[in-house]
Amino acid sequence: MEHPNPPVKLNFGDIFGRLAPIHIEIGSGKGTFLVNQARCQPNADFIGIEWAGKFYRFAVDRIGRWNLTNVRIIRTDAVRYIAECVPDSSVDCFHFYFPDPWPKKRHKKRRFINDANTDQLIRALKPAGTIRVATDFAEYFEQIKSVFASKADCLEQIDFLPNAGAQIGEWVGSNFERKYLMENRPIYTIAVRKK
Ligand SMILES: C[S@@+](CC[C@H](N)C(=O)[O-])C[C@H]1O[C@@H](n2cnc3c(N)ncnc32)[C@H](O)[C@@H]1O
Structure with missing residues (x-):
């Protein structure tokens, strides 16, 4: 898929x-989660955004x-794509697995999960839609929890259950999760639901 220029809101019915x-x-990285999850959930449609x-x-x-017909992937910046192209109240679930942690202090502003981007996710979620996050980076995880907590009027925390496409011992079934599990790194997860 291409990032429409000029931007228009997507029509998922037309796409799928x-x-x-x-x-x-x-x-989405190499698409491990997308492919495994789409195979397990043929009745759902998946879009991966990877720059x-x-x-x-x-x-x-x-x-x-x-040969998956329920997956599309787009090469673009997710910040712009969600803000410009994803309609209000249209998404059931956003998945963020091992987002770039940008550990240096001067780079922290590049982290995806911040106040403004979370507002965009909330706008795009259907009522009761969810955001699922997994990271190995404790300090970013604290930031994510505090951004979500600051939106408590719109978001409530729910249990983070393993994805259908994950293997035993995994939470999400992505490439980075597999790598980090082999290195015995801790993995932090959180899921929130739009009220
Ligand atoms: C650490 S990797 C994790 C990949 C995959 N989710 C996994 O768990 O294996 C983070 C990925 O996010 C992509 N990425 C980071 N910021 C992005 C953005 N604003 N829009 C699209 N992709 C982005 C990077 O290119 C990279 O492939």
């Missing part, structure tokens, strides 16, 4: 040729090899 629950993954060309091409190839 049906009306089904919509899941968007931000920073790195190398990972995007890897994921496109993988989706093609599995």
Whole structure:
């Protein structure tokens, strides 16, 4: 898929040729979660957003090899794409697995989960839609929890259950999760639901 220029709001019914629950993954990397989850949930539709060309091409190839009709991937900046192209109250679930932590102090403003981007996610979620996050980076996790807590009028915390596409011992079933589990790194998860 392409980022429409000039930007227009997406029509998911046109994109997938049906009306089904919509899941968007931000920073899909090589597409491991997208492919596994889409295979387990054929009755839902998945969009991955990835800005790195190398990972995007890897994921496109993988989706093609599995012949999946319920997945699309777009190479663009998720901040702009969600704000410009995702309609209000249209998404069932946003998935953020191992978002870039930007550990240096001067780079922290590049982190995706901040006040403004969370407002965009809330706008785009359907009522009772969810945001699911996993990270190995404790300090970013604290920031994420505090951003979500500051939106307590719109978001409530719910249990983070493992994804259907995850293997035993995994929470999400993404490439980075597999790598970090092998390194015995701690993995922090949180899920919130739109009130
Ligand atoms: C650490 S990797 C995690 C990949 C995958 N979610 C996983 O768990 O294996 C983070 C990914 O997010 C992508 N990314 C970071 N910021 C992004 C943005 N604003 N829009 C789209 N992709 C982004 C990066 O290119 C990278 O592939």
